[in-house]
Amino acid sequence: MPNTATLQTGIQENLYQHIEDWVKAAKQKVCGVLFLYSANGPAHLEAQVRGILESQPDLSFEVWSNEEGILAVIMPGLTLDAVHFEGLLLKQRLQETLPDLDPRITLASFPEQGEPTESVLKQMAESAKRSVTGDIHIFSKEEVKAARSRILIVDNDATIREFLQIRLQMQGYETYEAEDGLSALEMIEKLKPDMVLTELNLYGIDGLPYINHIQNMNVSKSPKIVVLTEQKVEQTISQCFQSGVEDYITKPFSPVELDARIRRCFN
Amino acid sequence: MEGIILLRDILLIYGLFAIYYVMTVNALYFAVLAFSFKNIMNIFRRSAYSKYNTLSGSELVPAVSLLVPAYNEEVTVIENVKCLLTLNYPNYEVIVINDGSKDDTLGVLVKEFELEKMANPEMRNSIDCQAITGVYHNPKYPHLFVIDKPNGGKADSLNAGINLSHYPLISSIDADSLLEKDALIRMARQYMENPEETVAIGGDVRIANGCLIENGQVKDFSLPNKMWPMFQAIEYLKAFLGGRIGWSSINGLIIVSGAFGLFRKDYVIAVGGYRGGYPGEDMNIIIKLHRYMLENKLRYRIAFCPEAVCWTQAPDTYHILSNQRKRWGRGNLKNMIENYDMAFNPKYKVMGLLTMPYNIIFEALNPYFKLTGLLALAGYVALDMTQWKILVVFGLINFLSGYLFSIGALLLEELAFKRFTKISDLFKMLFYGAFKFFGYSQLGTLWRIQGHIQYLQNNNSWGAMTRQSWKEKSETPSSA
Numbered sequence: 001m002p003n004t005a006t007l008q009t010g011i012q013e014n015l016y017q018h019i020e021d022w023v024k025a026a027k028q029k030v031c032g033v034l035f036l037y038s039a040n041g042p043a044h045l046e047a048q049v050r051g052i053l054e055s056q057p058d059l060s061f062e063v064w065s066n067e068e069g070i071l072a073v074i075m076p077g078l079t080l081d082a083v084h085f086e087g088l089l090l091k092q093r094l095q096e097t098l099p100d101l102d103p104r105i106t107l108a109s110f111p112e113q114g115e116p117t118e119s120v121l122k123q124m125a126e127s128a129k130r131s132v133t134g135d136i137h138i139f140s141k142e143e144v145k146a147a148r149s150r151i152l153i154v155d156n157d158a159t160i161r162e163f164l165q166i167r168l169q170m171q172g173y174e175t176y177e178a179e180d181g182l183s184a185l186e187m188i189e190k191l192k193p194d195m196v197l198t199e200l201n202l203y204g205i206d207g208l209p210y211i212n213h214i215q216n217m218n219v220s221k222s223p224k225i226v227v228l229t230e231q232k233v234e235q236t237i238s239q240c241f242q243s244g245v246e247d248y249i250t251k252p253f254s255p256v257e258l259d260a261r262i263r264r265c266f267n
Numbered sequence: 268m269e270g271i272i273l274l275r276d277i278l279l280i281y282g283l284f285a286i287y288y289v290m291t292v293n294a295l296y297f298a299v300l301a302f303s304f305k306n307i308m309n310i311f312r313r314s315a316y317s318k319y320n321t322l323s324g325s326e327l328v329p330a331v332s333l334l335v336p337a338y339n340e341e342v343t344v345i346e347n348v349k350c351l352l353t354l355n356y357p358n359y360e361v362i363v364i365n366d367g368s369k370d371d372t373l374g375v376l377v378k379e380f381e382l383e384k385m386a387n388p389e390m391r392n393s394i395d396c397q398a399i400t401g402v403y404h405n406p407k408y409p410h411l412f413v414i415d416k417p418n419g420g421k422a423d424s425l426n427a428g429i430n431l432s433h434y435p436l437i438s439s440i441d442a443d444s445l446l447e448k449d450a451l452i453r454m455a456r457q458y459m460e461n462p463e464e465t466v467a468i469g470g471d472v473r474i475a476n477g478c479l480i481e482n483g484q485v486k487d488f489s490l491p492n493k494m495w496p497m498f499q500a501i502e503y504l505k506a507f508l509g510g511r512i513g514w515s516s517i518n519g520l521i522i523v524s525g526a527f528g529l530f531r532k533d534y535v536i537a538v539g540g541y542r543g544g545y546p547g548e549d550m551n552i553i554i555k556l557h558r559y560m561l562e563n564k565l566r567y568r569i570a571f572c573p574e575a576v577c578w579t580q581a582p583d584t585y586h587i588l589s590n591q592r593k594r595w596g597r598g599n600l601k602n603m604i605e606n607y608d609m610a611f612n613p614k615y616k617v618m619g620l621l622t623m624p625y626n627i628i629f630e631a632l633n634p635y636f637k638l639t640g641l642l643a644l645a646g647y648v649a650l651d652m653t654q655w656k657i658l659v660v661f662g663l664i665n666f667l668s669g670y671l672f673s674i675g676a677l678l679l680e681e682l683a684f685k686r687f688t689k690i691s692d693l694f695k696m697l698f699y700g701a702f703k704f705f706g707y708s709q710l711g712t713l714w715r716i717q718g719h720i721q722y723l724q725n726n727n728s729w730g731a732m733t734r735q736s737w738k739e740k741s742e743t744p745s746s747a
Binding site: 180181182201202203204205206208209212229230231232233234235236239250251252 | 320324353358408410
């Protein structure tokens with residue numbers, strides 16, 4: 001097929017989008033997804049994996065990879081325990097043939113664990129990559145939920161926006177950014193994010209009326225609000241909590257603390 | 268024949284006097300400029316290394332009441348109040364004083380912010396002012412108050428604002444000016460350096476004509492396209508950077524611009540608040556503060572904070588500009604006449620020995636020297652007492668020293684603030700700095716004399732001012 005090469009690079013560049021589309025198009029009721037990553041994986045790893053899977057009867061599967069060395073295995077029709085079994089099998093067989101290999105595996109089955117959106121898949125791959133133990137990681141429902149949450153970051157400072165965006169994306173959140181109060185209000189109406197992480201000192205609108213405005217917005221579910229600000233005046237803090245913000249964090253902030261507080265808001 | 272000899276003698280003496288006059292005024296200019304240069308690196312460092320962001324959220328920064336007198340401002344007032352409500356400052360309130368506007372200034376405010384008349388507003392009567400008709404407030408905007416009162420002038424409005432204000436510092440802001448988000452915190456930082464002695468701080472006023480403004484933020488700075496605002500841009504730069512930095516460093520500042528200044532409320536009340544009935548109330552309050560502090564032998568300083576920037580729309584037609592300048596001339600003369608006793612009085616230190624004499628002799632009376640100088644010049648030519656070469660040399664020296672002062676101010680700007688992002692803007696400044704000596708300076712003299720005439724005629728009006736929305740300006744920057 002002349003198109004195979006271009007198709008292959010297309011998948012490489014946009015692996016997660018491709019998987020999402022594939023699963024939707026396959027119209028399977030159940031679909032298992034497994035991500036495998038190995039820091040010292042040999043070039044023929046993908047072929048090895050294919051070989052192991054092909055040796056099993058009645059298993060239909062697809063194997064794709066991207067430039068980062070992430071290997072994705074899609075197994076239509078497999079429930080979570082079946083995928084888990086395949087994962088264990090794969091790991092054992094790989095280690096038999098390649099004793100030096102240290103594979104990291106994250107797996108899940110959809111829709112049992114949720115919806116396989118691009119961001120969820122990306123997050124699964126990331127967790128395989130960042131895993132510190134050799135144990136197989138089953139991607140939990142909570143993790144899927146977090147990965148599907150959309151956070152709007154509002155801050156006047158481009159550096160802070162960039163930092164938060166990178167950090168939150170690494171945790172699997174889908175992030176958007178706005179620079180001032182008025183454009184933030186517009187984006188909330190349009191994107192309907194699950195959370196707004198916002199500074200209070202913004203151009204265009206005063207902090208407290210801005211918070212009230214978000215809460216009285218004409219959207220089906222008003223977003224959770226976490227304030228991340230320089231403003232340390234106690235009166236303002238208490239007024240913010242009174243008007244119903246989820247959390248109030250002052251700058252300079254600890255990123256670890258911020259992560260924990262955001263995670264808590266979603267649980 | 269004798270008459271001509273007498274005339275020659277008079278002209279000769281006058282000529283000698285004029286030469287010394289010009290030499291003194293130039294020496295003073297350059298002395299003040301030298302002080303400005305001495306301080307500029309300090310100013311640069313303190314604005315570059317201060318952590319304004321951290322400061323702007325701190326509970327330790329003193330709270331400020333912003334007083335915004337508004338008269339017939341229905342076009343711009345909403346936008347301006349919204350901008351003032353988004354300053355980077357931990358704790359402040361905005362008090363808009365509707366000074367009996369003939370348009371619907373109060374109505375648009377009440378509608379936009381859903382204000383309601385307060386049943387029982389707490390007004391202190393620290394300063395005499397006209398009885399107010401009501402105070403409007405909305406708990407949703409806890410930091411906004413609107414006072415409604417019958418027309419009584421700008422000074423009276425400020426006094427009413429002081430009576431309602433809840434905080435120890437007050438800041439007067441013109442309703443047609445736009446504060447930078449950090450302006451107030453920068454001033455407060457300077458105040459906090461020495462809260463005991465600082466009684467007033469002035470901010471830097473810059474011309475916004477030609478800039479792109481969105482959401483109360485100056486997005487793109489460029490110089491005005493029209494001629495009149497361009498001349499004023501030079502003038503403001505010279506006055507604020509070249510002049511006021513120097514004057515403030517010897518504590519001889521005589522004016523804090525009415526467009527943006529910060530004051531300690533207790534001392535403003537002690538001197539009886541703002542004086543009504545005449546323009547120039549911004550200079551008047553500073554002279555009164557100097558007088559009060561010196562007469563009571565209190566240590567004090569009146570500071571200037573060039574890094575705190577307030578943008579204003581400069582008049583862009585001849586008619587409005589001339590009105591403004593005549594008003595300034597009138598107010599200035601009134602202040603000088605009221606306080607002439609301070610001049611040459613050693614009791615008033617720098618103020619009495621330097622600032623007041625300088626302002627009377629070299630500012631207020633300056634137009635008359637210029638005028639008589641011109642007449643004398645005609646006399647010299649008529650009586651054949653001079654050669655054209657000498658005249659040319661004299662004119663050239665005068666022009667060069669004035670131009671050098673403009674360049675000095677521009678250099679200060681480039682050393683500390685670097686607001687000009689385009690090279691073409693710099694050249695434009697240099698060009699207009701020279702061009703202004705051919706026509707504009709002479710007009711300034713004329714306007715000042717006209718102002719003095721108005722004063723003698725007891726003309727007390729404020730004169731025509733028009734308002735333009737910031738939004739319209741930014742949408743059509745080419746016409747601004």
